[in-house]
Structures are given as structure tokens and as C-alpha cells.
Amino acid sequence: MNATGDAPSGAGAGAMARVGHYRWTICAMLFFATTINYVDRQVLGILAPTLQREIGWNEQQYGNIVSFFTLAYALGFLVAGRIMDRVGTRRGYAGAIGLWSLAAMGHSLVSTVAGFSIARFFLGLGESGNFPAAIKTVTEWFPQRERAFAIGVFNAGSNVGAIVAPLVVPLIVVRWGWRPAFLATGAFSMIWLLTWLAVYRPPAEHPKLKPAELAYITSDPVVPMAKMSWLRVLRFRQTWAFAIGKGLTDPVWWFYLFWLPKFLDARYGVKLMQLAAPLIFIYVLADAGYIGGGWLSGALIKRGRTVNAGRKIAMLCAALLIVPTMLAPTVTSMWLAVGIVGVAAAAHQWWSANLFTVASDLFPQSALGSVVGIGGFAGAAGGFFFQRLTGWVLQRNGNNYVPIFLYCGLAYVTALAIIHLLSPRLVPATLDAVGKPA
Numbered sequence: 001m002n003a004t005g006d007a008p009s010g011a012g013a014g015a016m017a018r019v020g021h022y023r024w025t026i027c028a029m030l031f032f033a034t035t036i037n038y039v040d041r042q043v044l045g046i047l048a049p050t051l052q053r054e055i056g057w058n059e060q061q062y063g064n065i066v067s068f069f070t071l072a073y074a075l076g077f078l079v080a081g082r083i084m085d086r087v088g089t090r091r092g093y094a095g096a097i098g099l100w101s102l103a104a105m106g107h108s109l110v111s112t113v114a115g116f117s118i119a120r121f122f123l124g125l126g127e128s129g130n131f132p133a134a135i136k137t138v139t140e141w142f143p144q145r146e147r148a149f150a151i152g153v154f155n156a157g158s159n160v161g162a163i164v165a166p167l168v169v170p171l172i173v174v175r176w177g178w179r180p181a182f183l184a185t186g187a188f189s190m191i192w193l194l195t196w197l198a199v200y201r202p203p204a205e206h207p208k209l210k211p212a213e214l215a216y217i218t219s220d221p222v223v224p225m226a227k228m229s230w231l232r233v234l235r236f237r238q239t240w241a242f243a244i245g246k247g248l249t250d251p252v253w254w255f256y257l258f259w260l261p262k263f264l265d266a267r268y269g270v271k272l273m274q275l276a277a278p279l280i281f282i283y284v285l286a287d288a289g290y291i292g293g294g295w296l297s298g299a300l301i302k303r304g305r306t307v308n309a310g311r312k313i314a315m316l317c318a319a320l321l322i323v324p325t326m327l328a329p330t331v332t333s334m335w336l337a338v339g340i341v342g343v344a345a346a347a348h349q350w351w352s353a354n355l356f357t358v359a360s361d362l363f364p365q366s367a368l369g370s371v372v373g374i375g376g377f378a379g380a381a382g383g384f385f386f387q388r389l390t391g392w393v394l395q396r397n398g399n400n401y402v403p404i405f406l407y408c409g410l411a412y413v414t415a416l417a418i419i420h421l422l423s424p425r426l427v428p429a430t431l432d433a434v435g436k437p438a
Contacts, residue, residue: 038161063391
């Protein structure tokens with residue numbers, strides 16, 4: 001890839017070959033960590049119907065259990081970036097995955113609501129460090145012109161993990177039981193941890209990095225940027241537009257991750273070994289949505305639309321595609337319901353790609369990390385309350401998912417309306433324009 005972002009060819013390709021490619025080994029490590037991250041967080045959701053029948057917890061208790069993951073994830077998001085800055089990515093990433101691997105395996109030792117709640121809390125706390133650590137690693141190992149592609153590569157691991165989990169976990173459970181499923185998936189994290197400690201060093205200290213590749217990695221000019229405090233960032237209406245958008249819609253994605261297997265079991269009788277096909281279908285569609293959503297807004301802007309129009313038209317399309325989700329619990333065909341949810345999952349990723357891009361449109365790099373951290377906290381905090389509300393609603397309405405899917409269908413159009421109200425023109429925030437119309 002050259003300085004303009006185009007793929008290298010001819011002499012340029014030869015020069016890139018001479019530079020070296022060890023940085024992509026590091027990117028592959030980030031991809032596998034993100035894959036494992038999503039496998040570990042999904043195991044409980046896949047096993048939820050089985051565990052509920054065996055252990056005997058009710059819907060509200062399950063909602064409380066999974067809410068502790070999102071609570072810890074929200075709290076961890078507040079400090080994970082600062083920890084990585086302080087201790088470095090080698091130790092910081094190792095600490096995060098070490099914590100979540102022990103927590104993942106710890107699920108195998110418990111059998112009570114309190115025990116699972118504690119395990120979920122520490123799993124969420126450890127997993128909250130994955131994306132801050134991975135993004136910081138990319139900034140250390142890749143020049144600016146390659147970072148977006150590198151982030152896209154490792155982030156693809158999230159959907160790969162969502163596909164791998166329903167394939168692997170039921171096979172382990174059928175052969176050895178549910179406790180070994182938690183041990184096995186947690187063990188993969190430990191293997192990654194040992195490999196990371198053996199392989200990773202900062203670029204300037206790495207013995208396998210050629211001088212030419214190190215020069216290429218550090219070729220960007222150094223532009224010092226002053227960081228903005230959270231209190232300063234919170235004074236902007238644009239911050240609240242992004243945070244409310246995340247707070248209203250991220251809980252829907254958490255619902256898909258933790259409750260879909262239970263919904264399919266309760267509504268259509270889909271048992272453990274039958275989960276793979278519908279879940280894989282949903283998450284493959286979700287992967288396509290992430291790519292398509294990012295393309296649409298860019299295409300609209302290239303054709304002369306303003307950034308404001310391009311982003312919001314793309315987000316409106318996603319929001320409208322999600323509205324039919326309200327019908328999912330009322331249809332008689334399991335595959336029709338899966339198709340409806342699959343389109344909604346794809347549209348969520350479509351929405352999410354544009355919402356993150358809106359944050360980069362509205363804020364300079366000096367404030368972007370704080371804004372994304374605030375949004376991540378809002379999304380996970382919203383997930384905490386929505387998990388508890390879901391359990392409460394299902395417990396009192398006899399597993400009637402209609403009210404839950406009603407929220408899922410309307411959350412995005414509601415969020416877009418609030419975003420437009422707070423930032424009608426997507427005017428970038430400036431230090432001397434706090435509180436002015438956005």
C-alpha cells in the first residue's frame with residue numbers, strides 16, 4: 001500500500017517486499033485474540049438453555065448474571081486505555097487476557113447465581129482491555145496509512161469468534177459436558193497469552209524486526225496533540241449525540257450475543273446441537289453489514305452529498321431495516337425469525353460502522369479517544385440495564401419476547417432522531433465552540 005492508500009505494484013511492490021512484513025504477524029496475533037475474546041463471551045449464551053434446565057435459575061436470575069459482564073465491561077472501558085498507556089501493550093494486553101482466561105475457566109467451578117455473576121464480572125473486566133490494547137498495538141506497529149486496514153483485519157476476529165463458538169461449544173458439551181466447555185475455551189486464551197509473551201516486544205526492541213521495516217513503521221511525522229479531559233469533552237453536544245446513540249443501540253447487540261440461543265430454544269425448541277446453523281447465518285450476515293454500511297456513506301459523499309447527509313442517510317437505512325425485528329417473536333417459522341434477526345444484526349453493524357465514523361467526523365484526534373471511551377461506557381452501561389430489564393420482563397410475562405423485540409426494533413430510529421436533534425448538521429466540535437449548535 002502506498003502513501004495514497006493504493007495497493008503497491010511493480011517497483012513499489014518490490015520495495016514493500018524489501019521492507020518486510022513482520023508487523024502483520026503482530027496483526028495476526030490481534031486477530032486471534034479478538035476471535036478468542038468473542039468465543040469466551042459467547043459460551044454462556046450458547047449454554048444458557050442447558051444450564052437453566054440443569055441448575056434451575058429463572059429468567060430474571062439469568063438477566064442479572066449476564067448484566068454483570070456488561071457492568072464490568074463498562075467500568076473497564078473507563079480505565080483500560082489509561083492502563084495500556086501506563087504499563088505498555090505487552091504487559092497490559094497480557095494482564096487483560098490473563099484475567100479473562102482465568103475468569104472464563106472459572107465458570108467451570110461454579111453452580112450458583114452468585115458464582116456465575118462473579119465469573120461474568122471478571123470476564124467482562126478482562127475483556128474490556130482487548131480493543132484498547134489492540135488499537136494501541138496497531139498504532140505502535142503500523143504507519144498511519146495502514147492502520148485502518150490493520151484495525152479492520154483484527155476486528156474481523158469478532159465475527160469469526162461469533163461463528164466459531166456455536167460450532168465448537170456444543171461438540172465439547174455433548175462429548176464431555178458443560179464444565180469442560182468453559183475450561184477448553186479459557187485454555188485457548190492461556191495459549192495465546194504464552195505466545196504473546198514469547199513473541200511480542202515494542203518495534204524498537206524487537207529482534208526479528210528489520211531496520212527497513214522499523215523505519216517504515218516510524219515514517220509518519222510526529223504531531224504532538226494535547227489530550228482533552230473527559231469533563232471538557234462532556235461539555236459538547238456532539239459528545240452526547242454519540243454517547244446516546246451508543247447507549248440506546250449497543251444493548252441490542254448485547255441482547256443478540258447473550259439471549260438469542262434462549263429465544264430460539266423458548267420459541268422454536270432449538271436445542272444445543274441445532275444452534276450452529278442459525279447463529280452462523282446471523283453472524284455471517286452481520287459481517288456483510290459492517291462492510292456494506294461503511295461503503296454506502298462513503299459512496300454518497302463521493303457523489304456530492306454532504307458528510308451530514310451521507311452519514312445520516314446510511315444510518316437511516318440501517319435503522320429502517322431493523323424496524324421489522326419487532327415481528328421476530330410472532331412469526332411461526334424459525335428460519336423466518338432467524339432471517340429477520342440476521343438482517344437486523346447486519347444493519348446493526350452497518351449502523352455501528354457509521355456511528356463510529358461520525359465520532360471521527362465530529363472530533364479531532366486529541367479528543368477522539370475520550371469520546372469513544374465515553375460512548376463505549378454508555379453502550380455497556382445501557383447493556384447492563386437492558387440485560388436486567390430483559391430478565392425481569394421475561395420472568396413476569398412467561399417468556400414473552402415481544403416487548404424486548406419491540407425495543408430492539410425502535411431503538412435505532414429513536415437514537416437517530418436524538419442524534420439529529422443534538423447535531424443537526426454534524427459540525428465538528430472545536431475548543432472555542434463549546435455549547436454552540438452542532
